[in-house]
Amino acid sequence: MSIRYVFTSIQLHVQNVEYMFGIVGVPIIEVAMAAQAAGIKYVGMRNEQAACYAASAIGYLTGWFVSCCPPAPVSQADSREITQAVRLLRAAQRPLIIIGKGAAYARAEKEVRELVEVTGIPFLPTPMGKGVLPDDHPNCVAAARSRSLLQADVIVLLGARLNWILHFGFPPRFSPHVKIIQVDLCAEELSNNVRAASALLGDIGAVVRQLLETVRSWRFPSDSQWWLTLKEKMTANAQISKSLALRSTLPMNYYTAFHHISELLPKDCIIVSEGANTMDIGRTMLLNDLPRHRLDAGTFGTMGVGPGFAIAAGVLEQTQKSAQRVVCIEGDSAFGFSGMEVETMCRYKLPIIIIVINNNGIYSGVDPKTWKEMEKMGDMTTIAPPVTLLPEARYEQVMSAFGGRGYLVRTVEELRSSLQESLNNTQMPSLLNVLIDPASDRKQQEFPWLTRSNL
Numbered sequence: 001m002s003i004r005y006v007f008t009s010i011q012l013h014v015q016n017v018e019y020m021f022g023i024v025g026v027p028i029i030e031v032a033m034a035a036q037a038a039g040i041k042y043v044g045m046r047n048e049q050a051a052c053y054a055a056s057a058i059g060y061l062t063g064w065f066v067s068c069c070p071p072a073p074v075s076q077a078d079s080r081e082i083t084q085a086v087r088l089l090r091a092a093q094r095p096l097i098i099i100g101k102g103a104a105y106a107r108a109e110k111e112v113r114e115l116v117e118v119t120g121i122p123f124l125p126t127p128m129g130k131g132v133l134p135d136d137h138p139n140c141v142a143a144a145r146s147r148s149l150l151q152a153d154v155i156v157l158l159g160a161r162l163n164w165i166l167h168f169g170f171p172p173r174f175s176p177h178v179k180i181i182q183v184d185l186c187a188e189e190l191s192n193n194v195r196a197a198s199a200l201l202g203d204i205g206a207v208v209r210q211l212l213e214t215v216r217s218w219r220f221p222s223d224s225q226w227w228l229t230l231k232e233k234m235t236a237n238a239q240i241s242k243s244l245a246l247r248s249t250l251p252m253n254y255y256t257a258f259h260h261i262s263e264l265l266p267k268d269c270i271i272v273s274e275g276a277n278t279m280d281i282g283r284t285m286l287l288n289d290l291p292r293h294r295l296d297a298g299t300f301g302t303m304g305v306g307p308g309f310a311i312a313a314g315v316l317e318q319t320q321k322s323a324q325r326v327v328c329i330e331g332d333s334a335f336g337f338s339g340m341e342v343e344t345m346c347r348y349k350l351p352i353i354i355i356v357i358n359n360n361g362i363y364s365g366v367d368p369k370t371w372k373e374m375e376k377m378g379d380m381t382t383i384a385p386p387v388t389l390l391p392e393a394r395y396e397q398v399m400s401a402f403g404g405r406g407y408l409v410r411t412v413e414e415l416r417s418s419l420q421e422s423l424n425n426t427q428m429p430s431l432l433n434v435l436i437d438p439a440s441d442r443k444q445q446e447f448p449w450l451t452r453s454n455l
Protein backbone atom coordinates (compact mmCIF):
# COMPACT_ATOMS: atom_id res chain seq x y z
CA MET A 1 0.00 0.00 0.00
CA SER A 2 1.47 3.29 -0.96
CA ILE A 3 2.35 5.87 1.62
CA ARG A 4 0.32 8.39 -0.31
CA TYR A 5 -2.94 6.42 0.10
CA VAL A 6 -2.39 5.96 3.81
CA PHE A 7 -1.64 9.63 4.12
CA THR A 8 -4.85 10.50 2.28
CA SER A 9 -7.04 8.40 4.49
CA ILE A 10 -5.38 9.57 7.67
CA GLN A 11 -5.95 13.11 6.48
CA LEU A 12 -9.61 12.31 5.98
CA HIS A 13 -9.77 10.84 9.46
CA VAL A 14 -8.15 13.92 10.94
CA GLN A 15 -10.75 15.95 9.07
CA ASN A 16 -13.49 13.98 10.82
CA VAL A 17 -14.62 12.05 7.79
CA GLU A 18 -16.73 9.23 9.18
CA TYR A 19 -18.19 7.68 6.07
CA MET A 20 -16.83 6.90 2.65
CA PHE A 21 -19.06 5.72 -0.20
CA GLY A 22 -17.50 4.28 -3.31
CA ILE A 23 -16.61 1.48 -5.64
CA VAL A 24 -13.10 0.08 -5.71
CA GLY A 25 -10.89 -1.26 -8.43
CA VAL A 26 -7.13 -1.17 -8.99
CA PRO A 27 -5.51 1.08 -7.77
CA ILE A 28 -8.21 2.42 -5.45
CA ILE A 29 -8.75 -0.69 -3.33
CA GLU A 30 -5.95 0.40 -1.00
CA VAL A 31 -7.61 3.75 -0.40
CA ALA A 32 -10.74 2.08 0.89
CA MET A 33 -8.67 -0.34 2.99
CA ALA A 34 -6.61 2.48 4.44
CA ALA A 35 -9.78 4.39 5.23
CA GLN A 36 -11.17 1.37 7.08
CA ALA A 37 -7.88 0.98 8.93
CA ALA A 38 -8.18 4.63 9.98
CA GLY A 39 -11.64 3.93 11.44
CA ILE A 40 -13.70 5.32 8.55
CA LYS A 41 -16.83 3.34 7.66
CA TYR A 42 -16.53 2.31 4.03
CA VAL A 43 -19.82 1.64 2.23
CA GLY A 44 -19.27 -0.19 -1.05
CA MET A 45 -21.90 0.90 -3.57
CA ARG A 46 -22.88 -0.44 -7.00
CA ASN A 47 -22.59 2.80 -8.97
CA GLU A 48 -20.51 5.93 -8.38
CA GLN A 49 -23.51 8.14 -9.02
CA ALA A 50 -25.41 6.54 -6.14
CA ALA A 51 -22.26 6.82 -4.00
CA CYS A 52 -22.19 10.58 -4.63
CA TYR A 53 -25.87 10.92 -3.75
CA ALA A 54 -25.26 9.00 -0.53
CA ALA A 55 -22.31 11.20 0.43
CA SER A 56 -24.29 14.39 -0.21
CA ALA A 57 -27.18 13.08 1.90
CA ILE A 58 -24.85 12.26 4.81
CA GLY A 59 -23.67 15.88 4.76
CA TYR A 60 -27.23 17.17 4.80
CA LEU A 61 -28.46 14.81 7.52
CA THR A 62 -25.53 15.27 9.88
CA GLY A 63 -24.78 18.93 9.25
CA TRP A 64 -21.22 18.01 8.37
CA PHE A 65 -20.23 19.99 5.30
CA VAL A 66 -16.69 21.32 5.25
CA SER A 67 -15.28 20.41 8.58
CA CYS A 68 -11.76 20.76 7.17
CA CYS A 69 -12.35 24.51 7.40
CA PRO A 70 -12.78 26.32 10.70
CA PRO A 71 -16.46 26.92 11.57
CA ALA A 72 -17.88 29.63 9.34
CA PRO A 73 -18.67 32.92 11.09
CA VAL A 74 -22.40 33.42 11.63
CA SER A 75 -23.30 36.42 9.54
CA GLN A 76 -26.14 38.85 10.19
CA ALA A 77 -28.00 41.04 7.72
CA ASP A 78 -27.58 44.79 7.40
CA SER A 79 -29.76 46.37 10.10
CA ARG A 80 -31.23 48.94 7.64
CA GLU A 81 -32.41 46.06 5.45
CA ILE A 82 -34.01 44.45 8.50
CA THR A 83 -35.93 47.64 9.25
CA GLN A 84 -37.12 47.78 5.64
CA ALA A 85 -38.17 44.10 5.73
CA VAL A 86 -40.19 44.57 8.91
CA ARG A 87 -41.84 47.67 7.44
CA LEU A 88 -42.94 45.61 4.43
CA LEU A 89 -44.15 42.78 6.62
CA ARG A 90 -46.22 45.00 8.88
CA ALA A 91 -47.93 46.57 5.86
CA ALA A 92 -48.78 43.20 4.28
CA GLN A 93 -52.40 42.22 3.66
CA ARG A 94 -51.59 38.69 2.57
CA PRO A 95 -48.18 37.67 3.98
CA LEU A 96 -46.63 34.25 3.50
CA ILE A 97 -43.45 32.61 4.81
CA ILE A 98 -41.82 30.06 2.50
CA ILE A 99 -39.53 27.67 4.36
CA GLY A 100 -36.82 26.21 2.13
CA LYS A 101 -34.19 23.52 2.41
CA GLY A 102 -31.70 26.23 3.41
CA ALA A 103 -33.57 26.63 6.70
CA ALA A 104 -33.19 22.88 7.30
CA TYR A 105 -29.49 23.01 6.37
CA ALA A 106 -28.99 25.97 8.69
CA ARG A 107 -30.72 24.07 11.53
CA ALA A 108 -32.84 27.16 12.11
CA GLU A 109 -36.00 25.31 13.17
CA LYS A 110 -36.20 26.98 16.57
CA GLU A 111 -35.95 30.51 15.16
CA VAL A 112 -38.30 29.79 12.25
CA ARG A 113 -40.92 28.36 14.59
CA GLU A 114 -40.69 31.47 16.74
CA LEU A 115 -41.11 33.73 13.71
CA VAL A 116 -44.20 31.80 12.57
CA GLU A 117 -45.74 31.63 16.02
CA VAL A 118 -44.97 35.19 17.09
CA THR A 119 -46.19 36.77 13.84
CA GLY A 120 -49.04 34.32 13.12
CA ILE A 121 -48.18 34.34 9.40
CA PRO A 122 -49.12 31.30 7.26
CA PHE A 123 -46.20 29.23 5.99
CA LEU A 124 -45.51 26.93 3.09
CA PRO A 125 -42.61 24.45 3.08
CA THR A 126 -40.66 23.58 -0.08
CA PRO A 127 -40.19 19.83 -0.68
CA MET A 128 -37.14 19.51 1.55
CA GLY A 129 -38.18 22.38 3.81
CA LYS A 130 -40.92 20.00 4.96
CA GLY A 131 -40.49 19.17 8.63
CA VAL A 132 -38.54 22.31 9.66
CA LEU A 133 -41.93 22.94 11.22
CA PRO A 134 -44.33 19.99 11.38
CA ASP A 135 -46.63 19.64 8.36
CA ASP A 136 -49.61 19.52 10.73
CA HIS A 137 -48.70 22.86 12.34
CA PRO A 138 -51.80 25.10 12.37
CA ASN A 139 -50.01 27.77 10.28
CA CYS A 140 -49.01 25.34 7.51
CA VAL A 141 -50.97 26.12 4.35
CA ALA A 142 -49.46 23.43 2.11
CA ALA A 143 -52.99 22.24 1.30
CA ALA A 144 -53.66 25.65 -0.28
CA ARG A 145 -50.28 25.93 -2.00
CA SER A 146 -51.42 27.42 -5.33
CA ARG A 147 -53.74 29.90 -3.70
CA SER A 148 -51.18 31.07 -1.16
CA LEU A 149 -48.48 31.57 -3.82
CA LEU A 150 -50.85 33.35 -6.19
CA GLN A 151 -52.34 35.83 -3.77
CA ALA A 152 -49.55 36.56 -1.30
CA ASP A 153 -48.52 40.22 -1.42
CA VAL A 154 -45.41 39.88 0.76
CA ILE A 155 -43.38 36.69 0.91
CA VAL A 156 -40.58 35.95 3.37
CA LEU A 157 -38.37 33.50 1.52
CA LEU A 158 -36.24 31.58 4.01
CA GLY A 159 -33.44 29.67 2.28
CA ALA A 160 -35.49 28.75 -0.78
CA ARG A 161 -34.54 29.39 -4.38
CA LEU A 162 -36.96 30.84 -6.88
CA ASN A 163 -36.31 28.00 -9.30
CA TRP A 164 -38.81 25.76 -11.14
CA ILE A 165 -40.07 24.24 -7.89
CA LEU A 166 -41.33 27.71 -6.98
CA HIS A 167 -42.27 28.50 -10.58
CA PHE A 168 -39.38 31.03 -10.74
CA GLY A 169 -41.48 33.46 -8.70
CA PHE A 170 -43.27 34.51 -11.91
CA PRO A 171 -46.93 35.10 -12.83
CA PRO A 172 -49.31 33.35 -13.35
CA ARG A 173 -48.28 31.41 -10.22
CA PHE A 174 -47.31 34.55 -8.29
CA SER A 175 -48.79 38.01 -8.18
CA PRO A 176 -46.79 40.32 -10.47
CA HIS A 177 -46.73 42.80 -7.57
CA VAL A 178 -45.47 40.40 -4.90
CA LYS A 179 -42.74 41.80 -2.66
CA ILE A 180 -40.10 39.28 -1.69
CA ILE A 181 -38.14 39.51 1.53
CA GLN A 182 -35.35 37.12 0.73
CA VAL A 183 -33.13 35.59 3.39
CA ASP A 184 -30.19 33.61 2.10
CA LEU A 185 -26.63 32.75 3.00
CA CYS A 186 -25.66 32.74 -0.63
CA ALA A 187 -25.23 36.20 -2.18
CA GLU A 188 -25.71 34.91 -5.75
CA GLU A 189 -29.22 33.72 -4.93
CA LEU A 190 -30.43 37.15 -3.85
CA SER A 191 -32.75 38.71 -6.44
CA ASN A 192 -32.40 35.67 -8.68
CA ASN A 193 -35.37 35.69 -11.12
CA VAL A 194 -37.33 38.22 -9.05
CA ARG A 195 -35.74 41.35 -7.60
CA ALA A 196 -36.02 41.15 -3.81
CA ALA A 197 -37.81 44.07 -2.17
CA SER A 198 -35.57 43.35 0.77
CA ALA A 199 -32.44 41.21 0.45
CA LEU A 200 -31.15 39.84 3.74
CA LEU A 201 -27.79 38.20 3.34
CA GLY A 202 -26.82 36.04 6.28
CA ASP A 203 -27.30 32.93 8.35
CA ILE A 204 -31.01 32.08 8.42
CA GLY A 205 -31.20 31.52 12.17
CA ALA A 206 -29.35 34.77 12.91
CA VAL A 207 -31.34 36.86 10.42
CA VAL A 208 -34.68 35.47 11.63
CA ARG A 209 -33.62 36.42 15.15
CA GLN A 210 -32.93 39.97 13.89
CA LEU A 211 -36.39 40.07 12.31
CA LEU A 212 -37.94 38.87 15.56
CA GLU A 213 -36.16 41.55 17.56
CA THR A 214 -37.42 44.26 15.22
CA VAL A 215 -40.94 42.98 14.61
CA ARG A 216 -41.50 42.75 18.40
CA SER A 217 -45.10 42.06 19.30
CA TRP A 218 -46.69 42.78 15.92
CA ARG A 219 -49.03 39.97 14.93
CA PHE A 220 -50.90 39.27 11.73
CA PRO A 221 -54.59 38.87 12.68
CA SER A 222 -55.92 35.31 12.58
CA ASP A 223 -59.40 36.57 11.65
CA SER A 224 -58.09 38.35 8.54
CA GLN A 225 -59.67 37.78 5.13
CA TRP A 226 -56.37 36.15 4.06
CA TRP A 227 -56.58 33.45 6.72
CA LEU A 228 -60.27 32.85 5.93
CA THR A 229 -59.51 32.44 2.21
CA LEU A 230 -56.66 30.04 2.87
CA LYS A 231 -58.62 27.96 5.38
CA GLU A 232 -61.53 27.66 3.01
CA LYS A 233 -59.26 26.44 0.22
CA MET A 234 -57.46 24.00 2.52
CA THR A 235 -60.75 22.45 3.64
CA ALA A 236 -61.96 22.07 0.04
CA ASN A 237 -58.66 20.51 -1.13
CA ALA A 238 -58.50 18.17 1.86
CA GLN A 239 -61.98 16.92 1.02
CA ILE A 240 -61.03 16.12 -2.59
CA SER A 241 -57.91 14.21 -1.48
CA LYS A 242 -59.91 12.40 1.18
CA SER A 243 -62.60 11.25 -1.22
CA LEU A 244 -59.92 9.93 -3.60
CA ALA A 245 -58.10 8.25 -0.70
CA LEU A 246 -61.22 6.48 0.54
CA ARG A 247 -62.08 4.91 -2.82
CA SER A 248 -62.11 1.16 -2.44
CA THR A 249 -62.00 0.15 -6.11
CA LEU A 250 -59.06 -1.91 -7.34
CA PRO A 251 -56.44 -1.35 -8.58
CA MET A 252 -55.72 1.34 -6.01
CA ASN A 253 -55.09 4.95 -6.98
CA TYR A 254 -52.14 6.98 -5.67
CA TYR A 255 -54.20 8.66 -2.97
CA THR A 256 -55.52 5.41 -1.51
CA ALA A 257 -52.04 3.91 -1.40
CA PHE A 258 -50.53 6.99 0.28
CA HIS A 259 -53.42 7.34 2.72
CA HIS A 260 -52.80 3.86 4.12
CA ILE A 261 -49.02 4.23 4.07
CA SER A 262 -49.28 7.50 5.99
CA GLU A 263 -51.47 5.92 8.63
CA LEU A 264 -48.79 3.35 9.45
CA LEU A 265 -45.55 5.34 9.16
CA PRO A 266 -43.87 6.27 12.45
CA LYS A 267 -43.63 10.06 12.85
CA ASP A 268 -39.86 9.98 13.19
CA CYS A 269 -39.00 7.84 10.17
CA ILE A 270 -36.96 9.36 7.36
CA ILE A 271 -38.91 9.54 4.12
CA VAL A 272 -37.00 9.38 0.84
CA SER A 273 -38.91 9.83 -2.39
CA GLU A 274 -38.55 10.18 -6.14
CA GLY A 275 -40.74 9.81 -9.20
CA ALA A 276 -43.19 12.21 -10.83
CA ASN A 277 -46.73 11.63 -9.58
CA THR A 278 -45.36 9.34 -6.90
CA MET A 279 -43.19 12.12 -5.51
CA ASP A 280 -45.63 14.98 -6.02
CA ILE A 281 -48.66 13.27 -4.52
CA GLY A 282 -46.57 11.62 -1.81
CA ARG A 283 -45.29 15.03 -0.77
CA THR A 284 -48.82 16.20 -0.05
CA MET A 285 -50.05 12.99 1.57
CA LEU A 286 -47.06 11.91 3.72
CA LEU A 287 -46.57 14.33 6.56
CA ASN A 288 -43.23 15.23 8.08
CA ASP A 289 -42.92 16.00 11.72
CA LEU A 290 -39.18 16.59 12.10
CA PRO A 291 -36.59 18.64 10.22
CA ARG A 292 -34.22 16.86 7.80
CA HIS A 293 -36.45 13.77 7.71
CA ARG A 294 -37.36 14.07 4.04
CA LEU A 295 -34.99 13.60 1.13
CA ASP A 296 -36.33 13.82 -2.39
CA ALA A 297 -35.33 14.63 -5.94
CA GLY A 298 -35.73 18.30 -5.01
CA THR A 299 -34.20 21.11 -6.99
CA PHE A 300 -33.36 19.34 -10.23
CA GLY A 301 -35.93 16.55 -10.13
CA THR A 302 -33.14 14.11 -10.93
CA MET A 303 -34.27 10.50 -10.97
CA GLY A 304 -31.91 7.95 -9.44
CA VAL A 305 -31.23 9.73 -6.14
CA GLY A 306 -33.54 7.63 -3.95
CA PRO A 307 -31.57 4.47 -3.16
CA GLY A 308 -28.31 6.40 -2.53
CA PHE A 309 -30.13 8.81 -0.20
CA ALA A 310 -31.83 5.89 1.55
CA ILE A 311 -28.52 4.07 2.03
CA ALA A 312 -26.98 7.17 3.64
CA ALA A 313 -29.97 7.57 5.95
CA GLY A 314 -29.97 3.81 6.66
CA VAL A 315 -26.28 3.77 7.56
CA LEU A 316 -26.86 6.65 9.99
CA GLU A 317 -29.97 5.06 11.51
CA GLN A 318 -28.12 1.78 11.94
CA THR A 319 -25.71 3.49 14.33
CA GLN A 320 -28.54 4.88 16.49
CA LYS A 321 -29.71 2.92 19.52
CA SER A 322 -33.35 3.13 18.55
CA ALA A 323 -32.84 2.78 14.82
CA GLN A 324 -35.82 4.08 12.88
CA ARG A 325 -36.82 2.74 9.48
CA VAL A 326 -35.98 4.68 6.36
CA VAL A 327 -38.94 4.57 4.00
CA CYS A 328 -37.98 5.03 0.37
CA ILE A 329 -40.97 5.66 -1.86
CA GLU A 330 -40.12 5.19 -5.50
CA GLY A 331 -42.00 5.48 -8.76
CA ASP A 332 -41.43 2.33 -10.83
CA SER A 333 -39.42 4.32 -13.38
CA ALA A 334 -37.43 6.12 -10.68
CA PHE A 335 -36.58 2.81 -9.01
CA GLY A 336 -35.03 1.54 -12.23
CA PHE A 337 -32.30 4.19 -12.20
CA SER A 338 -30.40 2.89 -9.16
CA GLY A 339 -32.29 -0.32 -8.42
CA MET A 340 -29.17 -2.45 -8.06
CA GLU A 341 -28.36 -0.60 -4.84
CA VAL A 342 -30.84 -3.02 -3.25
CA GLU A 343 -27.87 -5.39 -3.08
CA THR A 344 -25.95 -2.75 -1.07
CA MET A 345 -28.92 -2.42 1.30
CA CYS A 346 -29.07 -6.19 1.81
CA ARG A 347 -25.29 -6.55 2.17
CA TYR A 348 -25.24 -4.14 5.11
CA LYS A 349 -28.70 -5.18 6.38
CA LEU A 350 -29.83 -1.56 6.36
CA PRO A 351 -33.14 -0.59 7.98
CA ILE A 352 -34.76 0.43 4.69
CA ILE A 353 -38.25 -0.22 3.37
CA ILE A 354 -38.63 0.49 -0.34
CA ILE A 355 -42.16 1.06 -1.56
CA VAL A 356 -42.41 1.00 -5.36
CA ILE A 357 -45.58 2.71 -6.54
CA ASN A 358 -45.96 0.70 -9.70
CA ASN A 359 -48.20 2.18 -12.40
CA ASN A 360 -46.36 0.47 -15.28
CA GLY A 361 -44.75 3.62 -16.50
CA ILE A 362 -43.53 7.20 -16.37
CA TYR A 363 -46.56 9.24 -15.15
CA SER A 364 -48.85 6.45 -16.40
CA GLY A 365 -48.78 3.13 -18.20
CA VAL A 366 -51.02 0.46 -19.68
CA ASP A 367 -52.50 -2.69 -18.18
CA PRO A 368 -51.13 -6.16 -19.07
CA LYS A 369 -54.02 -6.90 -21.44
CA THR A 370 -53.49 -3.74 -23.50
CA TRP A 371 -49.75 -4.46 -23.56
CA LYS A 372 -50.37 -7.93 -24.99
CA GLU A 373 -52.66 -6.48 -27.64
CA MET A 374 -50.04 -3.92 -28.59
CA GLU A 375 -47.46 -6.69 -28.92
CA LYS A 376 -49.66 -8.39 -31.50
CA MET A 377 -49.72 -5.20 -33.56
CA GLY A 378 -46.04 -5.34 -34.48
CA ASP A 379 -42.70 -3.86 -33.49
CA MET A 380 -43.03 -2.50 -29.94
CA THR A 381 -40.25 0.03 -30.46
CA THR A 382 -42.57 1.86 -32.82
CA ILE A 383 -45.84 1.07 -31.04
CA ALA A 384 -45.37 1.19 -27.28
CA PRO A 385 -46.02 4.68 -25.88
CA PRO A 386 -42.65 6.08 -24.72
CA VAL A 387 -43.92 6.46 -21.15
CA THR A 388 -44.74 2.76 -20.77
CA LEU A 389 -42.77 0.17 -18.85
CA LEU A 390 -43.38 -3.57 -18.64
CA PRO A 391 -46.76 -3.98 -16.92
CA GLU A 392 -46.79 -5.52 -13.46
CA ALA A 393 -43.00 -5.95 -13.37
CA ARG A 394 -42.00 -7.95 -10.29
CA TYR A 395 -39.71 -5.44 -8.59
CA GLU A 396 -40.14 -7.18 -5.24
CA GLN A 397 -38.06 -10.06 -6.60
CA VAL A 398 -35.07 -7.73 -6.85
CA MET A 399 -35.20 -7.57 -3.06
CA SER A 400 -35.77 -11.28 -2.49
CA ALA A 401 -32.89 -12.04 -4.90
CA PHE A 402 -30.52 -10.61 -2.28
CA GLY A 403 -32.15 -12.07 0.80
CA GLY A 404 -34.49 -9.21 1.76
CA ARG A 405 -38.27 -9.51 2.00
CA GLY A 406 -40.23 -8.77 -1.16
CA TYR A 407 -44.00 -8.27 -1.22
CA LEU A 408 -46.34 -8.07 -4.19
CA VAL A 409 -49.22 -5.80 -3.16
CA ARG A 410 -52.56 -5.38 -4.92
CA THR A 411 -55.04 -4.61 -2.15
CA VAL A 412 -55.31 -2.25 0.81
CA GLU A 413 -55.17 -5.23 3.17
CA GLU A 414 -51.96 -6.49 1.55
CA LEU A 415 -50.48 -3.01 1.66
CA ARG A 416 -51.20 -2.56 5.35
CA SER A 417 -50.09 -6.03 6.44
CA SER A 418 -46.87 -6.02 4.39
CA LEU A 419 -45.93 -2.53 5.57
CA GLN A 420 -46.61 -3.45 9.18
CA GLU A 421 -44.53 -6.62 8.82
CA SER A 422 -41.71 -4.62 7.21
CA LEU A 423 -41.80 -2.05 10.02
CA ASN A 424 -41.53 -4.86 12.57
CA ASN A 425 -38.69 -6.62 10.76
CA THR A 426 -35.56 -4.81 11.87
CA GLN A 427 -33.20 -7.49 10.52
CA MET A 428 -33.40 -6.93 6.79
CA PRO A 429 -34.63 -4.42 4.24
CA SER A 430 -37.90 -5.04 2.43
CA LEU A 431 -39.55 -3.96 -0.80
CA LEU A 432 -43.27 -3.55 -1.38
CA ASN A 433 -44.24 -3.62 -5.04
CA VAL A 434 -47.57 -1.79 -4.95
CA LEU A 435 -49.51 -2.30 -8.18
CA ILE A 436 -51.74 0.70 -8.73
CA ASP A 437 -54.08 1.72 -11.52
CA PRO A 438 -51.84 2.57 -14.53
CA ALA A 439 -54.29 5.36 -15.39
CA SER A 440 -54.33 6.87 -11.88
CA ASP A 441 -53.51 10.56 -12.00
CA ARG A 442 -53.09 13.64 -9.85
CA LYS A 443 -56.26 15.38 -8.85
CA GLN A 444 -57.12 18.28 -11.12
CA GLN A 445 -54.48 21.01 -10.78
CA GLU A 446 -55.41 24.65 -10.70
CA PHE A 447 -52.24 25.51 -12.65
CA PRO A 448 -51.08 22.57 -14.75
CA TRP A 449 -48.64 24.63 -16.81
CA LEU A 450 -45.47 22.97 -15.56
CA THR A 451 -46.85 19.45 -15.34
CA ARG A 452 -49.00 19.50 -18.46
CA SER A 453 -47.72 17.68 -21.52
CA ASN A 454 -47.98 19.30 -24.93
CA LEU A 455 -49.24 16.05 -26.44
Ligand SMILES: Cc1ncc(C[n+]2csc(CCOP(=O)(O)OP(=O)(O)O)c2C)c(N)n1
Nearest residue numbers: 275276277278303331332333334361362363
Ligand atom coordinates in the same frame (compact mmCIF):
# COMPACT_ATOMS: atom_id res chain seq x y z
C1 LIG B 1 -32.07 11.58 -14.65
C2 LIG B 1 -33.47 11.82 -15.18
N1 LIG B 1 -33.86 11.25 -16.33
C3 LIG B 1 -35.11 11.43 -16.79
C4 LIG B 1 -35.98 12.21 -16.11
C5 LIG B 1 -37.41 12.43 -16.69
N2 LIG B 1 -38.39 11.94 -15.70
C6 LIG B 1 -39.13 12.77 -14.96
S1 LIG B 1 -40.08 11.96 -13.88
C7 LIG B 1 -39.57 10.46 -14.45
C8 LIG B 1 -40.07 9.17 -13.88
C9 LIG B 1 -41.52 9.23 -13.47
O1 LIG B 1 -42.08 7.95 -13.41
P1 LIG B 1 -42.18 7.16 -12.06
O2 LIG B 1 -40.92 7.23 -11.30
O3 LIG B 1 -42.66 5.79 -12.38
O4 LIG B 1 -43.27 8.00 -11.27
P2 LIG B 1 -44.83 8.13 -11.64
O5 LIG B 1 -45.06 9.51 -12.16
O6 LIG B 1 -45.17 7.09 -12.66
O7 LIG B 1 -45.54 7.93 -10.35
C10 LIG B 1 -38.63 10.61 -15.46
C11 LIG B 1 -37.98 9.48 -16.19
C12 LIG B 1 -35.54 12.81 -14.91
N3 LIG B 1 -36.32 13.60 -14.16
N4 LIG B 1 -34.29 12.59 -14.46
Ligand SMILES: [Mg+2]
Nearest residue numbers: 331332359361
Ligand atom coordinates in the same frame (compact mmCIF):
# COMPACT_ATOMS: atom_id res chain seq x y z
MG1 LIG C 1 -44.58 5.10 -12.61
